[in-house]
Amino acid sequence: MSLDTTPPWDDVQNYVDGEWRRPSNDGQDVVDPATGETLARVGFSSGDDVDAAVDAGREAFESWQSTPVEERIQPLFALKELLEAHQDELAEVLVREHGKTFPEAKGELRRGIENVEVACGVPSMMQAGHLPNAAPGIDETAVRKPLGVFAAITPFNFPGMIPLWFLPYAVATGNAFVLKPSEQDPVVAQRLFELIDEAGFPDGVVQLVHGSVDTVNALLDHDGIEGASFVGSTPVAEHVYERAAASGKRVQAQGGAKxxxxxxxxxxxxxxxxxxxxxxxxxxxxxxxxxxxxxxxxxxxxxxxxxxxxxxxxxxxxxxxxxxxxxxxxxxxxxxxxxxxxxxxxxxxxxxxxxxxxxxxxxxxxxxxxxxxxxxxxxxxxxxxxxxxxxxxxxxxxxxxxxxxxxxxxxxxxxxxxxxxxxxxxxxxxxxxxxxxxxxxxxNAGTAAPMAFFHFGGRKDSFFGDLHAQGEDMIHFYTDKTVYIERWPDA
Structure with missing residues (x-):
């Protein structure tokens, strides 16, 4: 396939249960910040749209969670190859709707691809430990298990990279995933999902919903969402943290910086x-x-x-x-x-x-x-x-x-x-x-950006939560441990 890089583009759509769907509510124009040209229009998802995405994710989770982990990572290997093959096209789209330079856009996508690579190592990263003879005649084993449907709300400044801080780890660990990208530059996210669709994930494992604050709040309040990730300004990060936590969700919210x-x-x-x-x-x-x-x-x-x-x-x-x-x-x-x-x-x-x-x-x-x-x-x-x-x-x-x-x-x-x-x-x-x-x-490094196999730190008003993006922290965020205690008296 080839990605359309010549604007104006078709209106931006949601991706739900393996199908492209138009959001229910009107939204706003997507504008090239360098020219003022209207590139596309993005609609905003209603509560019903969010329900459809979450319901599809919950249904897919029932079988995806028990799919052998080696099978779960195969679409990620395919996605990595697709992202690399279409890196230049994605970068051009990113430049047109965000404004950054082409080398910066390519570098951003490269960092996202690195997270896909790390997530392919989940079969090793999910191992949680075994101790024979933990007590007389008793063996104990800790096993990591996925939890359900997770959401991520991502910002305008790195629309190609930051969704890939979360999505690969969520699905590799056995969860379903819903992305709500920034409404300022949503076309890159749609292009990513065109490649995700080609990579071979089962229908419902990954969803894309567009929208603004109402869509975000619908995700944060939804009973079918187990946890939420956010990157953006500190006031909004604090809101996301408090609202998601109030409804019993796991949450990691990265805020602003100085x-x-x-x-x-x-x-x-x-x-x-x-x-x-x-x-x-x-x-x-x-x-x-x-x-x-x-x-x-x-x-x-x-x-x-x-x-x-x-x-x-x-x-x-x-x-x-x-x-x-x-x-x-x-x-x-x-x-x-x-x-x-x-x-x-x-x-x-x-x-x-x-x-x-x-x-x-x-x-x-x-x-x-x-x-x-x-x-x-x-x-x-x-x-x-x-x-x-x-x-x-x-x-x-x-x-x-x-x-x-x-x-x-x-x-x-x-x-x-x-x-x-x-x-x-x-x-x-x-x-x-x-x-x-x-x-x-x-x-002696101008930008302290950790590689994908290390977590992305942040503290004080720059972060709300306790498990960060990238690396091993993501495995802990997207799974919970069950401890099995075994005794066989006749053994």
């Missing part, structure tokens, strides 16, 4: 500046791992600022499918306006605006949602731009006396998603490793 880079006097400043700008500006800064607060030891602060400005000025803002583009469009005009407002707030609160990206002009794409790299100096930790997630290509730099003060600054944040340290000092690296209150920490 990540820091620490640069010491021993760091390779050229390398650190390059990685700092990439971290803050890649994907237009619309990443929960974007490091946009840069804390620099005062002895190299001025020199490092100069190098960051040089690197930032070299970035090309443009259409994501153009080869020379480094920074693409932001997702919506409203989001662009919000980022502009935060830049204005930084100026009003006294930060030194060293590079202003608000006047960027992208020839031929005057209707796009573009912002250029924006750099503030002399930022105070109490300023709004140092405390609130911006989700745009904006970074703020501040000087500190030493690593101890840098750690104090980053630990003061309400968020605890990630941080990066640039240093040549093992002692400094050890100190930050032990004292930084974050879930993902990179040393």
């Amino acid at each position: 990540n820091h880079i620490v640069v010491t006097e021993t760091a390779d400043l050229d390398f650190a500046a390059k990685k700092t700008v990439s971290s803050a500006c890649a994907c237009g800064g619309e990443r929960c791992l974007a490091n946009d607060v840069v804390v620099v030891e005062e002895g190299v602060y001025e020199e490092f600022v100069d190098r960051v400005l040089e690197e930032a000025r070299a970035q090309t803002v443009g259409y994501g499918l153009d080869d020379d583009t480094d920074i693409g469009a932001l997702i919506t005009p409203d989001h662009e306006a919000r980022v502009r407002d935060l830049i204005a707030t930084g100026v009003d609160e006294g930060a030194d605006l060293l590079l202003d990206g608000r006047d960027v002009d992208v020839e031929g794409y005057e209707g796009g949602n573009f912002l250029g790299p924006t750099v503030f100096g002399d930022v105070d930790p109490e300023m709004t731009i140092a405390r609130e997630e911006i989700f745009g290509p904006v970074m703020g730099l501040m000087a500190v006396e030493d690593v101890d003060e840098a750690i104090e600054v980053l630990n003061r944040s309400d968020f605890g998603n990630a941080a990066s340290l640039f240093t040549a000092s093992g002692a400094d690296a050890k100190k930050v490793r032990h004292e930084a209150d974050v879930g993902n920490l990179g040393v």
Whole structure:
């Protein structure tokens, strides 16, 4: 098969019980953020639509849970091959509806494929342990069992990758799965499900429902849903956590972030500046791992600022499918306006605006949602731009006396998603490793993104729950243990 990459596309549909179905309620246009062109229209699912998806999942679960695990992973092997064969087409669709660059889109999909690969190892990952002679004449065995139908509500910023943080593990462990992707860029999810349909999963094992807040709440409240996963902003993550938990569901809800880079006097400043700008500006800064607060030891602060400005000025803002583009469009005009407002707030609160990206002009794409790299100096930790997630290509730099003060600054944040340290000092690296209150920490790495076989950390207001996405945590989230205690008196 080939995937349609030339818009406008047909209206987006749900995928329920192996069939494509139009959502019951009207929804909204899907718009190319770089051109303003309407690409498709997505309807919103009603309560009845959600019921149909969950009911199909529950029916499929009855047989899927007892399907041998070796058989359950075969469609995942097929899906991996299909994703790799259609990676370029998926990436082009992703660029058109999200705005990021083509290399960024391909990289995102690659990280999603890695999760499919890890989930193919479920036959080993689900093993839970056996102890002969746990007591006189008694053997005990722990067995992991799937629970039913799980839902995931995923965000606009990584529409190709984040669904694959959850779906492969859910179905490989024997559950059925319902995805509710972002209504901002739902076409990539539909294209993923076209490949899922071809991969050979039994009808009802995987479902796709589109919609907005009402659809989300219908999933969170549904008696047929055993657990829910979410990635998005902190206020919504907290809502999802509380609402799903209130109805007795397992829940993991990843929220927002305010990540820091620490640069010491021993760091390779050229390398650190390059990685700092990439971290803050890649994907237009619309990443929960974007490091946009840069804390620099005062002895190299001025020199490092100069190098960051040089690197930032070299970035090309443009259409994501153009080869020379480094920074693409932001997702919506409203989001662009919000980022502009935060830049204005930084100026009003006294930060030194060293590079202003608000006047960027992208020839031929005057209707796009573009912002250029924006750099503030002399930022105070109490300023709004140092405390609130911006989700745009904006970074703020501040000087500190030493690593101890840098750690104090980053630990003061309400968020605890990630941080990066640039240093040549093992002692400094050890100190930050032990004292930084974050879930993902990179040393001489601009973006602390764990591989698929490690969980994706996050703490404080960046995460609600106790089991994270990716890796072994997903096996624990999607299964429960039964302990068998056996005695054979005549043996």
